[in-house]
Amino acid sequence: MDNELENDPSSESFPTCPNCGMPVVDVTITGPTTQYARPCGCLVHLSELE
Numbered sequence: 001m002d003n004e005l006e007n008d009p010s011s012e013s014f015p016t017c018p019n020c021g022m023p024v025v026d027v028t029i030t031g032p033t034t035q036y037a038r039p040c041g042c043l044v045h046l047s048e049l050e
Contacts, residue, residue, distance in 0.1 A: 015049045015050075017037045017040050017042050017044065018042075018044060018048045018049075019037075019040075019042040019044065020040050020042055022037075022039070022040040024037040024038065024044070024049055025038060025039065026038040026039075027044065027046065027049070033045075037049075
């Protein structure tokens with residue numbers, strides 16, 4: 001049973017968005033200084049997610 005929890009993608013830990021607090025599962029980069037957190041869409045800097 002413990003092995004099932006380790007393989008469950010919903011149990012993964014994602015960084016939180018510094019603007020709204022939602023989990024950030026992806027970042028879209030549209031320019032050298034423009035990155036958007038997904039799924040919330042907030043403008044973020046990659047250094048804020050480390």
